[in-house]
Amino acid sequence: MKVAVIGCTHAGTAAIKNTLALYPEAEIEVFERNDTVSFLSCGIALYVGGVVEKAESLFYASVDGFEDKGIKMHMEHEVVTVDTEQKQLEARDLNSGEFTIHSYDKLIISTGSWPLTPPIPGSDLENVVLCKNYDHAKEIIRRSEHVNNVTVVGGGYIGVELVEAFEEKGKNVTLIDAESRILNRYLDKSFTDPVEQSFRDKGVQLLLNEMVSGFEGNGKVEKVITNKCEVEAELVVMCIGFRPNTDLFKEQVDMLPSGAIVVDQYMRTSAKDVYAAGDCCAVPYNPTGKAAYIPLATNAVRMGTLVAQNLVEARVPHPGTQGTSGLKIYNHYIGSTGLTETAANINNIEVRSTSIEETYRPDFMPENNLIQLKLVYEVGSNRIVGAQVISDIDLTQVVNTVSVAIANGMTIEQLALTDFFFQPHFNKPVNYLNEVALKAVQQETVLEKETTEV
Structure with a gap:
């Protein structure tokens, strides 16, 4: 069996490793534009902030390691055409310019995503950079060494992590976002307010509800222009989101309007013997029951693993995702899963929610911290569809627990009575998850009674 893999970050690496384990006799050829594999882009901010000293440590697989296992690695090769009917692809060596034709029995598309790059005037100025891969990480570090004023455009996870990293390196940092809040796709206002306040306390300038309209400078960026003001900037990092890197496969496989490849529960595309995994495709989203574009490393690894499991026959269906994620900014430990309201x-989807904000351990404990926890559930079915948590200590595992609850269709009643251990070092006799779910049950009981009386 000849297996061709296009792209080798998280999904590609997982697909290769698992295909090797399940089908050691398979002939695997990998086509990758870069000269490295398996880069953990989520570690870029840690590298910028000096927590990670060497960018080389942000890899968990190597080209040599794959080649030692008999895999043919076509590094710095760009696949320029794919014929899914003839089962052939054409690749160009980016160094020599040579074109070669390759055949396959099974094709795995794991081309990932690429940063959104709107046509903003001045984007071609020096020191306006992207943040995605290993080369970007090295460039950000190199260019930031001799500048003082840094602007980050985009208030998602990568953007806010970079803001913290630059601030802790002593830079004057400005964060610009078109939305009214940072992290608004993942968290409600009561969870983002503390983070925004911490940024302001550290001297970070937050320009929210502002659109970047241009960059100005003499060869190198000197100023960012928004619809409301101008900001001095010697380095600009663009982090406004990602798009599926799937142009090569248009009209060959089914896609969402966003360009995300549509796969079935076995990771099969609409083309025979063609599979897709990772940031290039959509994933089943359990809170809504629909396919959604959720570019996360965890989703990519699971999808790549499933491709290998289903490469010869459909055996293991995708269990769906909740889009579970976590973040640490300064003293804030934050987690979210599923839907916000x-x-x-x-x-x-009609939902209601309940929240608690209280100490997570009994009051007699000499050291204690507040936990703010929110639970979102569907009206009528009482099915849990989302949760958010923030605390000054790491209680983020709570959203992993709720993720399991969402995946299994649990209701607020079931979560309210789930068996969690009690020990004063860790929690109260009524666990905070039991408590927030019990509060939801009580809320529904009161509302039902009021409706009945009316």
């Missing part, structure tokens, strides 16, 4: 409304 805003996202639920966008998806036409």
Whole structure:
């Protein structure tokens, strides 16, 4: 069996490793534009902030390691055409310019995503950079060494992590975002307010509800222009989101309007013997029951693993995702899973929520911290569809627990009575998850009674 893999970050690496384990006799050829594999881009901010000293440590697989296992690695090769009917692809060596034709029995598309790059005037100025791969990480470090004023455009996870990293390196940092809040896709206002306040306390300038309209400078960026003001900048990092890197496969496989490849529960595309995994494709999203574009490393690894499991026959279906994620900014430990109330409304799902904010351990414990926890559930079914947590200590595993609850269709009643251990070092006799779910049950009981009386 000849297996061709296009792209080798998280999904590609997982697909290769698992294909090797399941089908050691397979002939695997990998086509990758870069000269490295398996780069953990989520570690770029840690590298910028000096927590990770060497960018080389942000890899968990190597070209040599794959080649030692008999895999043919076509590094710095760009696949320029794919014929899914003839089962052939054409690749160009980016160094020599030579074109070669390769055949396959099974094709795995793991081309990932690429940063959104709107046509902003001045984007071609020096020191306006992207943040995605190993080369970007090295460039950000190199260019930031001799500058003082840094602007980050985009208030998602990567953007806010970079803001923290630059601030802790002593830079004057400005964060610009078109939305009214940072992290608004993942968290509600009560969870983002503390983070925004911490940024302001550290001297970070937050320009929210502002659109970047241009960059100005003499060869090198000197100023960022928004619809409301101008900001001095010697380095600009663009982090406004990602798009699926799938142009090569248009009209060959089914896609969402966003360009995300549509796969079935076995990771099969609409083309025979063609599979897709990772940031290039959509994933089943359990809170809505629909396919969604959720570019996360965890999703990519699971999808790559499933491709290998289903490469010869459909054996293991995708269990779906909740889009679970975590973040640490200064002293804030934050986690989220599933839908926020805003996202639920966008998806036409009627929801209600309950929240708690209290100490996570008994009051007699000499050291204690507040936990703020929110649970979102569907009206009528009482099915849990989302949760958010923030605390000054790491209690983020709570959203992993809720992720399991969402995946299994649990209701607020079931979570309210789930068996969690009690030990004063860790929690109260009524676990905070039990408590927030019990509060939701009580809320529904009161509302039902009021409706009945009316």
